[in-house]
Amino acid sequence: MKSILLVAPILHYTAKLNTICFIGIRTPISGSKTYGNSSSRSHGVNNGLQFQNLLTRLIIRWFHEGKAIAKAKSRSSRAGLQFPVGRLHRLLRKGNYAERVGAGAPVYLAAVLEYLAAEVLELAGNAARDNTKSRIIHRHLQLAIRNDEELNKLLSGVTITQGGVLPNIQAVLLPKKTQKAAK
Secondary structure (H helix, E strand, O other), rough: OOOOOOOOOEEEEEEOOOEEEEEEEEOOOOOOOOOHHHHHHOOOOOOOHHHHHHHHHHHHHHHHOOOOOOOOOHHHHHHHHOOHHHHHHHHHOOOOOOOOOOOHHHHHHHHHHHHHHHHHHHHHHHHHHHHHOOOOHHHHHHHHHOOOOHHHHHOOOOOOOOEEOOOOOOOOHHOOOOOOOOO
């Protein structure tokens, strides 16, 4: 008579993210947990990570029982933004700006940065079009920022390389208009 080895996966279900994580394997004989490569060796699988991935996929498929599994959506796409919310969150955490960073802070920061970038690009595009150019260069950025009152105030301490200066001639230096003598 053959003995049957039953393998029970140990799972961790996260309700907030609606995901299941594979933690290890419990055999009813020993009752002990085995993790990673040790479990794969005991069951004759070459790569423990492949075994875990396979088991996780099978368990998730079994858990959902035919329900449609939603594809992962980035926080940027959820917020309708182009700027990377996840990257900004990581940079806020690693930058030692505060001990804790809320979930809404990187979304707000991404939205503000995206708005500022769109504003500068729109004005620079207009400056490029006025100069009959199809490519935005440093000069167009300089003209766009310095001609806008609010952006000029925000970026007053910023020097744009190869930007040049605004064309400005003092009124006193302009030639005076001559009046024709009445005859």
